[in-house]
Amino acid sequence: MFEIAAxxxxxxxxxxxxxREIVVAHVFDSxxxxxxxxxxxxxxxxxxxxxxxxxxxxxxxxxxxxGGTFRYTWHNDVDALEFGVDGVYLDIARPDRIVRVEKFNGxxxxxxxxxxxxxxxxSTVVTVTSLYESRxxxxxxxxxxxxxxxxxxFDRLAALLAA
Numbered sequence: 001m002f003e004i005a006a007x008x009x010x011x012x013x014x015x016x017x018x019x020r021e022i023v024v025a026h027v028f029d030s031x032x033x034x035x036x037x038x039x040x041x042x043x044x045x046x047x048x049x050x051x052x053x054x055x056x057x058x059x060x061x062x063x064x065x066x067g068g069t070f071r072y073t074w075h076n077d078v079d080a081l082e083f084g085v086d087g088v089y090l091d092i093a094r095p096d097r098i099v100r101v102e103k104f105n106g107x108x109x110x111x112x113x114x115x116x117x118x119x120x121x122x123s124t125v126v127t128v129t130s131l132y133e134s135r136x137x138x139x140x141x142x143x144x145x146x147x148x149x150x151x152x153x154f155d156r157l158a159a160l161l162a163a
Contacts, residue, residue, distance in 0.1 A: 019135040030161040032117040032124040036095040048156040051149030109133040
């Protein structure tokens with residue numbers, strides 16, 4: 001089992017515990033209900049989940065129910081590059097977890113993503129586990145700069161929650 005060593009205010013911890021997984025864990029100084037909302041409400045998602053500066057999220061559609069779909073589109077404000085992801089919710093247990101399948105536009109495979117929210121004293125540990133179809137696909141995802149993008153997004157999320 002993955003044990004988080006991270007502390008609130010530090011960069012997210014990104015690990016590869018198996019040859020098909022990427023696990024991102026981070027401690028936020030916020031209650032888990034607020035974090036669950038930040039991961040599921042479009043009006044909040046669009047304010048933090050867009051990676052490094054220069055990106056935005058012009059499309060964020062969420063039908064938060066088992067069997068419901070979601071769609072995000074990111075836009076690079078400098079070179080107008082766009083990419084998106086579509087998926088289906090498989091399990092939703094507020095405020096504990098969200099399980100979904102997602103597929104990035106142009107990628108040949110789907111990814112199973114489980115996000116958990118664990119209360120710990122006055123903070124919440126958020127853990128996002130992405131299970132890819134192969135090691136090669138996982139490695140390609142790592143080469144996209146996921147660590148930098150997640151760190152920027154989580155910094156934005158922490159600031160949003162503190163406001």
